Amino acid sequence: MKGYQKALTLASTALMMTSLQGCAGMPHSRGSDVAQVEAGNLPLVREIDERFQSFQVGFSHLTGGETWKSYDELPAGAAEKDGFAAIREKRLPTDLANPRLRTLTKALAPLYVRYGGTTANSVYFHDSDAPPPAKPPKGFTVLLTRDAWKGAIDFAKAVDAKILTSFTNSDGVRDASHAWTPKMAAPWLAYTRSVGGEIYAAELFNEPNAPEPPRIPKGHSPEEFARDFATFRAFMAKAAPDVKIVGPGTAKLGVSGVASLESVTSEMYASATPKPKFDIISYHFYPALAERCAPATSPFGIGSDKALTEEWLARPSKELQQQKALRDRFAPGAPIWLTETGGAACGGLRWQPTFLDTFRYVDTMSRTAKEGLDAMFTHALVSGSNGFIDEKTFEPNASYWAGLLWRRLMGTRVLDAGPEQPGLHLYAHCQRGTPGGVTILALNLGESSKTLQVGSPADVYALTSPELQSNTVLLNGKALALTANDELPAIAPARLEGRQATLAPTSVNFITLPKAGNPNCR
Incomplete structure (x- = not known):
């Protein structure tokens, strides 16, 4: 610019x-x-959660798996030419014990950490100290070992974070009628307790309205969601009654025209039968699509020349108002959490690590805190172009410093x-x-x-x-x-x-x- x-x-x-x-x-x-x-x-306007400023650590950081290809390695028009696979690449698990990473994260505490993302939908939890199999069993795409999950628990404890997670929802945990079962959730929760871990809140799974093969090839209809959510809620009431149940966790964009995200709404999930009961209303919001998935000049993208415009900065408000109306109708008095957000879907904006995106970051936090949001989970704490902290160097990206000042100076009472x-x-x-x-x-x-x-x-x-x-x-x-x-x-x-x-x-x-x-x- x-x-x-x-x-x-x-x-x-x-x-x-x-x-x-x-x-x-x-x-x-x-x-x-x-x-x-x-x-x-x-x-005084209202009071927000002490952990309002929170972050996601994608499950691929725990298991390894796919991540978004960096812009430096991305040929122009790759997605249009070669499809979704062309903009993804392999990722190794992240060292959550890294001292620099812990120092930077601890300075933002207290916070919530969400272990989630698309990878979480198809996790196979290897509930054994024996070596894991060479590849995940049929119906799963990634392996989560005990050591990796304990590392995630230890990280949360070290940085004063409470854990939000979602559970496996892929074919590997479904019965003959294709209904969800706690096949993975049960041993996962039991192991968490055995090592002194604690899950504060849990979602059934990640983004039921956003299909991504092979994890949820056809998405998850409101009727399927309601059926599975009833099973999930009953299971959690017995296995972990103190855990807050979060949902529906649908994905929304700040631009119209993406049919797969608009044909099934948050209201349809919340009103399906049997009616889901949420302790916390959640949703995901991205104001645009990143250049990996849409050119910056397209109606779905955003160019750096628009980064400081009023229209761009105001996009989160409209969706929050819709979520408030949803909350008031289906879960009166419940907190509202934005459990995944960032500069743009598809791995973040090209300029998201720079000072230019700091304005969007602090403006989104400030306006949503004032307008009724209770916690905002930025995607991601550590990552490539959309990370608060760079995943290769563990150095802070530009928005980190504004986040640090927010934590030190902005109290929970909004004026x-x-x-x-x-x-x-x-x-x-x-x-x-x-x-x-x-x-x-x-x-x-x-x-x-x-x-x-x-x-x-x-x-x-x-x-x-x-x-x-x-x-x-x-x-x-x-x-x-x-x-x-x-x-x-x-x-x-x-x-x-x-x-x-x-x-x-x-x-x-x-x-x-x-x-x-x-x-x-x-």
């Missing part, structure tokens, strides 16, 4: 520090480049900072760990600086980058990177002694006001 002004490289030039008097009232605009907010008066303004999105939460304090998240999406007036002295954490499609992230002008010992760098703010801050062009700004005195934050 050439043409954007270079990010400011020194904190003294990134922020203007002047004094204002009498800043009062609700958030409002004072011109296209000036906004004002009185943090002490912001009303109303007013509606989004074109080019300037303002969100606010009670400041984490500071009674009465407020954190404002200000996203300057434009190419020119903007001024934000606040009601009390503040600390500013301004994230910028020398190039939007770069992995380099600057905090108040200084590049963020792990130390030589793989420790996180010092995360220090710039002190705003006055009450006016200049937001650099295309910047993500966390502004904490510890003396705001907001009564909703005490």
Whole structure:
């Protein structure tokens, strides 16, 4: 995205520090480049889960299997020419004991980790310490060993994560009438208990409306879902009564025209007979298809030139409103979890690891937290082009740093900072760990600086980058990177002694006001 002004490289030039008097009232605009907010008066909207910011670790990281081919190795038009197999490649299991990976993940805790994804639908759990067979039995596609699952449990414990998982649903666990049985789920749960593990929540399986051969060749109709879900719920009530039951977990896109995802809706699954009972309503949402599956210029794709547009950033809202209506009808009062999301389906955007995608990431979290979501699971914690952390180097990708600041600064109480303004999105939460304090998240999406007036002295954490499609992230002008010992760098703010801050062009700004005195934050 050439043409954007270079990010400011020194904190003294990134922020203007002047004094204002009498800043009062609700958030409002004072011109296209000036906004004002009185943090002490912001009303409370709602409270979110402490583990709102959560992540998926795909089952292929535990078992090995298929993953999305990197863009560097992907010939143009591969999917159109050679089909689905042309955009996939083999993956080895991931070392979840890696110290760098654990350090980076622990810094985001507490969180939920979802062990799921398409691979989870056809897992064969090898419930033995003997060597596993050379290949999975008929009806399964991958092998999960005891050691691999224990590694997943140990990882969750080490990083203060509660586990959400789905269970095998392929032909290998179905009886003569093709009904689901707990053939894999039963020994899986028993082994989990035997090693001191705990599953907090469970889904029947991954995306019943999104068929992918050979795991669910024809998808899963609402009638089949309801029948199997009743069996699943009865089994879990006896085998693991404390586990939350999550569903229906359907896949949705932010663009229309993909018939396989639109012909069967979440409502059809929730209203089928016998009526499923959900403790938590879940869904998957991707705002577009990645270039592996659709050209960026197609109606289903998205180009980097649209990454900061209002239309693109608003796409998650429409689906969340539909899920809220579904929840209110079929599971009143239940939490709503977005259990899989990212920049685009089909393995992520080409530019997802760069600073450019940070705006979508924090804007999606902020707007959905305000609008009614209780937890958001990003796909993926560690992966290739769609990973929060790079799976080859275990280095943080650009969005990681905004996620770290979110965890440290944004509390569970969401405040109303007013509606989004074109080019300037303002969100606010009670400041984490500071009674009465407020954190404002200000996203300057434009190419020119903007001024934000606040009601009390503040600390500013301004994230910028020398190039939007770069992995380099600057905090108040200084590049963020792990130390030589793989420790996180010092995360220090710039002190705003006055009450006016200049937001650099295309910047993500966390502004904490510890003396705001907001009564909703005490």
